[in-house]
Amino acid sequence: MNWTAQQGKAPVETPGSRPPCVLVVDDDRATRLSAEITLRLAGYKVVTADNTKLGLQLAADHSPDVVILDLQLATSDNLYVLQAVRALLFHKDIAVLATSNSWEKIFDLRWGHGRFGSERFDGWMLKPVVADVLLKEVACRL
Numbered sequence: 270m271n272w273t274a275q276q277g278k279a280p281v282e283t284p285g286s287r288p289p290c291v292l293v294v295d296d297d298r299a300t301r302l303s304a305e306i307t308l309r310l311a312g313y314k315v316v317t318a319d320n321t322k323l324g325l326q327l328a329a330d331h332s333p334d335v336v337i338l339d340l341q342l343a344t345s346d347n348l349y350v351l352q353a354v355r356a357l358l359f360h361k362d363i364a365v366l367a368t369s370n371s372w373e374k375i376f377d378l379r380w381g382h383g384r385f386g387s388e389r390f391d392g393w394m395l396k397p398v399v400a401d402v403l404l405k406e407v408a409c410r411l
Contacts, residue, residue, distance in 0.1 A: 364410035
């Protein structure tokens with residue numbers, strides 16, 4: 270089966286391939302579970318990690334199409350994680366979306382301020398992420 274997402278809509282099944290895979294890396298269990306349920310119900314394959322070490326392993330194992338990364342993971346350097354995910358999946362056009370419950374962090378990403386410099390996320394979402402926003406942001410990155 271082939272899966273395609275068009276114009277911000279959930280994937281549609283067509284013959285020949287697998288559903289798009291989304292990796293969610295967030296240390297908050299409720300956030301991970303909410304994203305997982307929302308995305309699975311929309312037809313995505315979802316893998317989740319509660320830390321960056323596991324997230325990078327799952328990225329290598331599953332080659333996701335989209336990665337959703339919490340900017341406020343307790344024990345991580347998100348610039349390193351962003352670079353590592355892109356290096357692991359260099360052969361693939363992958364989208365990395367950032368989440369944060371801080372407007373300041375989102376502002377820094379949006380306007381290119383802060384320590385991320387030229388490294389860019391493909392999108393960002395303010396937490397708590399509303400299901401419709403999550404689905405739209407993921408679908409338009411495929």
